[in-house]
Amino acid sequence: MSIEIQNIRKQFGDFVALDDVNLTVNDGELLALLGPSGCGKTTLLRIIAGLERPDGGQVLFGGEDATHRHVAERKVGFVFQHYALFRHMTVFDNVAFGLTVKPRRTRPSPEAIRERVMELLRLVQLEWLADAYPPQLSGGQRQRIALARSLAVEPRVLLLDEPFGALDARVRKDLRRWLRELHDEIHLTSVFVTHDQEEALEVSDRVVVMDHGHIEQVGRPDEIYENPASPFVTQFLGDVNLFHGRVERGLFRVGDFAHPLAGHDDSDQALAYVRPHDLDVSMSAAQALAQGRIEHIHAVGPVVRLELRQDDGSVIDVALSKERYRELGLTPGDTAFVRPKKLSVFNGDASDYVI
Amino acid sequence: MSDSYSATAEARWVRWSLCGVALAFVFLFLLIPLLSVFQQALSHGVGLYLAALTEPDARAAIGLTVRSAAIAVPLNLVFGIAAAWAIARFEFRGKTLLTTLIDLPFSVSPVVAGLMFVLLFGVNSPVGAFLAAHGMKVIFAEPGIVLATVFVTFPFVARELIPLMQSQGADEEQAALVLGASGWKSFVRVTLPNVKWGLLYGVILCNARAMGEFGAVSVVSGHIRGETNTIPLHVEILYNEYNFVGAFACASILALLALLTLVIKSLIEWRQAREQNQASGRVQLARVRRAGEHA
Numbered sequence: 001m002s003i004e005i006q007n008i009r010k011q012f013g014d015f016v017a018l019d020d021v022n023l024t025v026n027d028g029e030l031l032a033l034l035g036p037s038g039c040g041k042t043t044l045l046r047i048i049a050g051l052e053r054p055d056g057g058q059v060l061f062g063g064e065d066a067t068h069r070h071v072a073e074r075k076v077g078f079v080f081q082h083y084a085l086f087r088h089m090t091v092f093d094n095v096a097f098g099l100t101v102k103p104r105r106t107r108p109s110p111e112a113i114r115e116r117v118m119e120l121l122r123l124v125q126l127e128w129l130a131d132a133y134p135p136q137l138s139g140g141q142r143q144r145i146a147l148a149r150s151l152a153v154e155p156r157v158l159l160l161d162e163p164f165g166a167l168d169a170r171v172r173k174d175l176r177r178w179l180r181e182l183h184d185e186i187h188l189t190s191v192f193v194t195h196d197q198e199e200a201l202e203v204s205d206r207v208v209v210m211d212h213g214h215i216e217q218v219g220r221p222d223e224i225y226e227n228p229a230s231p232f233v234t235q236f237l238g239d240v241n242l243f244h245g246r247v248e249r250g251l252f253r254v255g256d257f258a259h260p261l262a263g264h265d266d267s268d269q270a271l272a273y274v275r276p277h278d279l280d281v282s283m284s285a286a287q288a289l290a291q292g293r294i295e296h297i298h299a300v301g302p303v304v305r306l307e308l309r310q311d312d313g314s315v316i317d318v319a320l321s322k323e324r325y326r327e328l329g330l331t332p333g334d335t336a337f338v339r340p341k342k343l344s345v346f347n348g349d350a351s352d353y354v355i
Numbered sequence: 356m357s358d359s360y361s362a363t364a365e366a367r368w369v370r371w372s373l374c375g376v377a378l379a380f381v382f383l384f385l386l387i388p389l390l391s392v393f394q395q396a397l398s399h400g401v402g403l404y405l406a407a408l409t410e411p412d413a414r415a416a417i418g419l420t421v422r423s424a425a426i427a428v429p430l431n432l433v434f435g436i437a438a439a440w441a442i443a444r445f446e447f448r449g450k451t452l453l454t455t456l457i458d459l460p461f462s463v464s465p466v467v468a469g470l471m472f473v474l475l476f477g478v479n480s481p482v483g484a485f486l487a488a489h490g491m492k493v494i495f496a497e498p499g500i501v502l503a504t505v506f507v508t509f510p511f512v513a514r515e516l517i518p519l520m521q522s523q524g525a526d527e528e529q530a531a532l533v534l535g536a537s538g539w540k541s542f543v544r545v546t547l548p549n550v551k552w553g554l555l556y557g558v559i560l561c562n563a564r565a566m567g568e569f570g571a572v573s574v575v576s577g578h579i580r581g582e583t584n585t586i587p588l589h590v591e592i593l594y595n596e597y598n599f600v601g602a603f604a605c606a607s608i609l610a611l612l613a614l615l616t617l618v619i620k621s622l623i624e625w626r627q628a629r630e631q632n633q634a635s636g637r638v639q640l641a642r643v644r645r646a647g648e649h650a
Contacts, residue, residue: 078533086530086545086549097536097544128641133631
């Protein structure tokens with residue numbers, strides 16, 4: 001079922017959590033709400049679920065207005081950040097809860113409930129833990145039980161709040177892949193909240209990047225990564241080097257350096273963002289953006305990371321392939337130029353976009 | 356204590372002297388007085404003991420005590436849950452004030468509390484005069500005793516529940532709502548089970564205090580034998596009349612109540628531990644079986 005969010009506003013005291021947010025979640029897609037803490041992503045998720053009332057705007061489920069529908073009637077699955085499993089119930093009773101609280105008329109028979117619960121426990125591969133209590137489970141197991149519990153009521157949409165936030169790195173990777181596979185299997189419209197850009201880019205069909213109660217950009221992970229719409233998105237999606245300069249007749253100029261730049265109007269103040277792996281090191285100043293002295297070389301793993309210090313003291317991060325590094329034959333203390341293979345240029349002043 | 360503890364444990368003489376001090380204290384100030392109550396009560400034989408308990412004034416005192424506890428405890432239960440719910444789950448103006456007010460009966464001397472009711476409902480007050488004109492007597496009668504008991508036991512259940520509910524948070528209740536439970540179902544199936552042990556403990560303490568309260572009840576009671584005497588008041592009267600067997604016999608009921616309270620509390624804790632043990636046993640078994648299957 002599709003979800004439409006229209007002009008949603010929410011304020012907590014003086015703090016504006018959501019400022020006129022519009023978004024459509026397509027039927028069957030897995031959407032990530034990505035942003036730093038306090039950007040409004042969790043509030044938006046809770047408004048979709050009905051756990052929070054918006055100050056203005058509408059939430060539509062499949063074209064039908066659900067803004068004033070009570071949370072218990074929305075038929076959404078919600079997985080809480082800390083799982084919120086019922087601690088006094090067994091895993092079985094936790095998963096069965098949504099079915100056993102149904103009014104008598106629509107409640108399935110005990111046998112049907114049992115069958116459904118065991119089916120869900122098999123889906124999350126934990127049927128052997130049916131008799132356990134939540135405190136006896138590991139974080140990853142709790143997560144999967146919380147998911148099974150929310151699926152028991154056959155929700156129209158699935159909402160997950162920081163689903164992997166409280167897990168350690170290894171389990172997180174496994175569960176991520178598992179969630180993606182599960183989604184491909186059941187095709188339930190799903191929205192999850194995360195502050196981890198890697199997670200959002202890896203798992204979701206589309207990513208919504210949020211900041212300060214606004215949506216900054218919506219798009220497929222590769223689109224967002226390759227063509228970030230704003231300095232904020234660029235910085236939030238990963239390590240990036242920033243160059244202050246100006247655009248002049250098809251050239252991006254930083255001091256004495258100039259790099260060809262097509263399709264950009266002239267501007268006195270411009271910012272160029274270049275990811276470390278989009279920088280190349282060169283011994284000539286042609287098309288370079290800056291010059292620096294190589295301070296550190298980290299050559300462990302498939303990528304060689306260099307740190308170049310500029311004359312003004314700022315540091316440029318460069319990631320080279322092993323082959324390219326060997327070819328250049330660099331040693332610490334060398335002075336070299338950095339040349340971008342790809343750069344994102346925005347007009348304006350960087351001070352607005354400090355994360 | 357096994358050797359594995361010794362790395363962080365205190366020196367042997369520290370441990371022994373700490374335990375010794377604690378045990379000596381328990382013995383001197385708890386065990387000996389408790390035993391002496393029963394010793395005095397039974398000093399002239401079981402017959403006299405039973406007679407002292409079954410004489411009409413004693414029976415009336417026991418009856419009144421049970422009745423006022425039977426009213427005060429359920430009232431407290433309802434109020435305590437409502438107050439704890441309100442304070443733990445909602446933000447509202449005056450929340451701090453409410454929290455402070457709940458503690459008021461603990462900080463006010465029970466005698467002052469009793470006097471307060473005398474001033475409020477006595478025949479010389481407008482309210483008391485109005486009630487008296489309609490044939491209702493509050494002070495020096497049962498309603499006054501119930502009121503005083505409710506007042507002094509007011510904080511017990513709420514104080515037990517508030518920190519518990521605050522630490523548990525509202526996530527589970529919200530999860531229940533999202534899963535389609537009504538507010539009432541979420542309360543009965545999620546909130547109550549989560550606080551049941553704290554609740555029971557609060558009720559036990561509340562009941563013990565309701566039956567044992569002396570100061571506040573003493574002021575509003577008027578000490579009318581066979582009518583407005585609760586057990587603690589009855590004990591005092593008998594003692595002042597040098598009827599030691601009678602006084603200690605009635606006191607032994609309160610002492611027994613205290614012991615019963617302890618037994619129930621231990622039972623609850625034991626059952627809780629057993630439930631957890633069984634559950635972890637089952638999980639252990641499931642783990643072993645699963646490991647076997649995979650091997």
